[in-house]
Amino acid sequence: MSDTVTLDAPPGMGASFARALIPSRASDASVPSHEVVLSGLSQDRHRLADYARVTGFTLRDHVPPTWIHVLAFPLHVHLLADPKATVRLVGAVHVTNAMRLHRPVGVDEPLDLAVRAAAPRAHRRGALVDLIARAEVAGETVWEGTSTYLATGMRAPGTPDESGRPHFEAGPAQGIWRLPATLGRDYRRVSGDPNPIHTSRVAAKAFGFARPIIHGMWTHARALAALEQRLPGAYAVEVDFVKPVLLPGTVAFRAADAAGGWDADVTTRDGTKPHLRMRVRP
Amino acid sequence: MTHNAVVLGGNRIPFAKAGGPYAEASNHDLLTAALDGLVARFGLAGERLGEVAGGAVLKHPKDFNLTREAVLSSALSPATPACDLQQACGTGLETVVYVANKIALGQIDVGIGAGVDSASDAPITVSDGLKRALLKANRARSAGERVKALAAIRPRHLAPQAPGVAEPRTGLSMGEHQALTTERWGIGRAEQDELAAASHHHLAQAWQEGFFDDLVTPYMGVTKDAIMRPDTTVEKLGSLKPAFGGPEGTMTAGNSTALSDGAAAALIASEDWAAARGLTALARIVDAEVAAVDHPGGADLLLGPVAATGRMLARRGLTLDDFALVEIHEAFASTVLATLKAWEDADYCRSVGLDGPIGTLDRSRLNVTGSSLAVGHPFAATGARLVPTLAKLLHARGPGSKGLISMCAAGGQGVVAILEAV
Structure with missing residues (x-):
């Protein structure tokens, strides 16, 4: 891996999504090895205000971590629309999400976003894929997010983790x-x-x-x-x-x-x- | 047993013109920002305060508990109670008085008086006809009854209703009322423009000197009062067309307050509470009074505070000369000028029940860091802006310095208060 695809602007999700809709005939889950990077993304206050109204947040100068996920999401779509990906975002089930906000992130701060995929893992109902996102401000990591999708019916190496969910x-x-x-x-x-x-x-x-x-x-x-x-x-x-x-x-x-x-x-x-x-x- | 209620400080967000940088923010967002800034400034995160009183003049029905909801969104302890008060443009001063009174009576030790308004997020409601039809349909016991109720809706009912800006009893807007007062008191165009220019210049100078550094917290990328025009001049203001009073009118957009968005909060505590925290008390809230005039009967709508001022000064045995500083809310430049004339007018003062004239104010003591013409006037926020500003100014002048606040409000009302530096 370690190669990087740098985008100049947030990818339009329509085209990527259309590609992501094409069913995959492959049965082995595979994901691209490159990282998708989008630098210097300015956050849109008007869209943040709309987001806050729809989700119930108070509109503040500091943004919720879920908002940064929204900003990184087009990179998720772009990555899995890559021809090397057999896992399709549409149809895959978002099963878990983990984020860490390292410090309050201001709406005025331009974000450098990067998303990559970890190697698929086995699950009893298919394959799990982690999309790992990172937001940096001037080289400092301010937010990290891991979105885990289940591609049902697909195969991935390893033994499924059977520990199950907490009571x-x-x-x-x-x-x-x-x-x-x-x-x-x-x-x-x-x-x-x-x-x-x-x-x-x-x-x-x-x-x-x-x-x-x-x-x-x-x-x-x-x-x-x-x-x-x-x-x-x-x-x-x-x-x-x-x-x-x-x-x-x-x-x-x-x-x-x-x-x-x-x-x-x-x-x-x-x-x-x-x-x-x-x-x-x- | 009574306690001294003292102003410890305040916080507001920069005020801005309606439809400007805060166009997307709600009253809830603005008030929460003002409260959180105050909490941060005084280290109150997680603290349970005695009470937070706040309010807005333009309020959505869903915001029936606006202040409590803002407290819940703020960093204050969720166990902090809150109430909404509303006394038109006097709201932000009335909330401070309410909290100060509770402190004076020993009911609470510390509280916040606050106010917010967003003319950008003003509630648009449905017409009375549509509302009645919908409520009737809601109460209907059968489908038939419901259809009958809804059938009463007419196309004319469907137009949305903007919030009323006119006085309900006179049908005149505040500007139209003030135009009558301006004419009656013979207030000229030049003196209004001079007062407006002075407001901008005083405010700009205070910003430049860093006066507002511990009174204002930036919000939504706005770091300074956005209506302020430091480089405005009497000449520039003189070129504006009349906005009220007809083609010969003297009131313009420049010497009237702009529709504004903003929020402000003042921290009020007992002297004991302040001392226990090691916080500096700026000024004591000495007294306050509310008054009203019969504007439907022809009285000057915005001269309500005159009677309140006269009664309060008489009660305290004070004259205008006892005040180092005076803040008269600049609803319109001509409101301030008419108020000053009314204070000097023996007949007018007697007509509102006072023994004689209040006196002549040395204008160098008036609105020394600018006021609503330059800052903006988010209705309910202005009183909670004035109190910490005046308290800080008095404190700098030394213990015993007294300040007077006079605020006009819709409905012919007025709220006034006295602060004294500690």
Whole structure:
């Protein structure tokens, strides 16, 4: 690996996405070895304001880590649209996401973004691919994110990790969120993620869902926004996307202190099944 | 037992013209930014304060608990209670008075008086007809009833309604009211433009001297008050066309406040609390008073504070000469000038129930770091801007220095207060 593809501007996601839609006939999961780099990206305050409105964050001079993920996401799409990739982003399931905010990042700071893929890992239902993103300001790493996708039915070397997910206990809701049918379109506008599974009933059905599902990263952002004033200037956050949320829909939220940070769950309305599990640690 | 309520400082974001750099920000965002800046400045992260009082004049229905929600988004302890107050343009001073009174009574030790307004994010509502039809349909017990209720909606009901800028009882906008006052008191164009130019020059000088370094925190890339025009002149202001009072009017966009976005917060505490924290008390909140005039009966809408000032000074046995500094909110340049004339006018003062004239102000003591014409006037934020500004100025002049604040407000109201340097 170690070669780098440098982009001059954020890649348009339409074309990359169209390529990413072409089904892969390969059964072995493979990913490009190069890193995609985009330097000096200025953040758009207007889009940040829109993002904050859609996800529930207060508009501040410092940005949420999920916003930096949104900025890095076109690089994810670009990387997996490469002819060397057999894993397709559309159809792959975003199963976990981990980020570390090393320090508060200002909306005025131009970001140098880089995304690469780690070697696919075996999973009992297919292959796991980690897309590893990094944001730097003048050579200092300010944010790192690892998005793990499951390419179902594909093969990857190694033995699946069978440790399973941490125990979930049903519990009462501390909050109820009502997600309108239009939320998928709203989040598409602020994230740029054009995947029709979030906005079209037909597309959702094609992937086995009765109705469109909200982007997992919206649910993640909304859960983080619910804790906003309790979060320190630097922290790590991990989420498991357990079960998609159909639109329109109603879900429950709860959070509790844990190990100097917070554990939070987005669950079914009755609190018995998790949609998203989040851990925030200093 | 009473306690001294003292101003420890304040924080605001730079004020800006509506539709400008804060166009995308809500009242919630602006107020949270002002609170978080104050929290950072005084090391209050995670602290439970006695109460935060805040408010906005233009408020969305969903923001019924605006200040509490901003507290929850701020770095203050979530156990800090908050309330919303609203007294039109006097809001930001009334919130400070509310907190100071609770401190004086020993009910709380420390609190924040705040205010915010965004003319960019003003609520647009549906017409009364549409609202009634929708509420009726919502109450309907059958599909038939619901259809009948909705059938009452007419195309004319569908036009959105901008927030009212006119006085409900007179139908006149604030500028139109002030134009009547300007005419009645014979306030000329040149003196208005001179006052406006002085406001910009004083504000610019204060910024240049770093006066606002510990009173303002940048937000959204704005580091200074964005309405300020340091290089404006009486000549430039003199070239503007009349905005109020008809073609012969003397009030222009230059000598009237601009619709603005901004938020401000003042930290108020008991002297004991301040001492225990090792914080410097700037000024004591000595007294305050609210008054109103009968503007539907023809009284000058924005001269409400005159009666309040007269009664408060009489109660305290003070005259204008006792004040080192005076802040008169510059809703319009002519509001300030008419207020000064009214203070000198024995007949007017008696007409509002005072014993005699309030007196003549030495103009060198007036609005020495600029005021709303140059800073901008996000309605509810202005009082919470004035208090820390005046407290800091008085503190620099030494213990015992007194300052007077006079603010006009819609509805013919006025809020006034006295600060005294500690």
